[in-house]
Amino acid sequence: MPNSPERRRELAGFLRGRRERLSPQAAGLPSGGRRRTPGLRREEVAVLAGVSPTWYTFLEQGRDVRASVQVLEALARSLQLDAGERTHLFLLAHGEHPPLAIPEVETVDPALAPLLALLEPNPAYVTGRRWDVLAANRPGRALFTDWFARPPGERNILLYMFTDPAARERLVDWTGEAQALLARFRAAAGRYVEDPAFVELISHLRDASPEFRQWWSRHDVKTRNSGTKVLHHPAIGRMTLTHTVLHTAEAPEQKLVVYYAEPGSQDAERLGHLLPATGPDDPEQV
Template sequence: MTDRLVMSIDASNALGAFLRDRRVKLDPVAFGFKVGRRRTPGLRREEVAQRSNISPTWYTWLEQGRGGAPSADVLDRIATGLMLTEPEREHLFILGLGRPPEARYRRADEVTPRLQRVLDAMPNSPAIIKTATWDVVAWNKAAAVVLTDYSKLAREQRNILRIMFSNARVRAAQEDWRSVARFVVAAFRADAARAGAGAEIAHLVDELSRISPEFEALWRDNDVAGQSEGLKRIRHPELGLIELEFSNFAVDGRPELGLLVYNPASAETAERIKALVAASTP
């Protein structure tokens, strides 16, 4: 009877069940709490409330499914108090408010070796990993020889917009630079807004507006665009005119990152890229 009652409570109060499950899996010692004699494992409700800077009564009510829907601020505090991962935090908001939390930008400066191996597994397809503010944080050999050798740029210069509007070689490589530039600015605006990175891009926007009247005009237009896939034509100094089909992918578990892959649009282009990559490899 008791087990059936608990299952019924959990089914009707998914938020409380999730909070309770996260709470009992935490080690009190790791948080500086005395263990003493405890009837149940994990943190006590009042300890979670203390870490979350909310009322113990209010937290208890949340676990018990009482007191109405919590605010986003309360959920954010509890997520911090329970040290939830980003997927767990998102799940908490969906259970508590029926929606994911609002976007909050997280800076990313590097990728895991596993992600780098994903890039390297595409030897003839230029591929990069970029942040929501379009800083390039990883690339493969094909990207270095076909697009830009990012290793030769200072870290702060590895930004797609900065390269697009301040690098004469990259500009000359675009078959229709104005159309490409308009699309890039519109897609960048959408990405940055989606990630909640308005404050983080302010300096870059100011800088590019000063050095490029074209960027300033495009930014004032307030266009937004999606960039899931498309065709890119590049005039490469060694390969000549090539066509690449590009596709964007989300990086699971790393919402601040995106994978951009350029696949050769023809077998001939693939062979030319393959030969160039081989020739540039020591």
């Protein structure tokens, strides 16, 4: 139960523990001389979060009081919680995950970046919440496009699929692949219907692609990410590749996409020929 006594006691202990570890100086407050207990006082947390000291005291005592999403966000900021602690706070208080925190600038998760080189000769890349390509290994750039030779605003899977003529040549069943990609994107975009970055991308695609405009109006949704693709690469010919999508706990909105062929097959041999044509790796692009 989201508001059970056990959950309220756990929430009270968590808040108290986070409060006691945060010094006044770290919170931007004067120390106020000697303190009998470490960390912030309850009334200081209340002031920082913009709530009543009495209400916050009740919350930390485990009483039956309810905290809105806005108040929980204010408490998370005031107590300087990291992403994992913020999620824990919401789970204790509401029994559900918090709204997604959208970063101003999205960078590849450091835990994912080293994997890209280790996966060679298999093509692999990392996409962000809007399906922008954040990093790619050498075969991942050779298989489709050199993502980092494109302007920063065009390093996007949807833009490549619907606006780059090379995508229609590379994917043998372009229509089927484009429709499936769009249905998966629609499922992901449902979490960001008010995100200006998504609104801008969708508007751009509507203007640039009649197929996108027609299919977007169908509201098709698909959640399966793994499968096979038949591709035709101008340098190495036709291949049937399996692709799978992996997530990390630290950055769940980022996806590691890997393409591979059955070991010892002709397709696996062809993948091996992607590397010599790509040249030395760029550490900034992985």
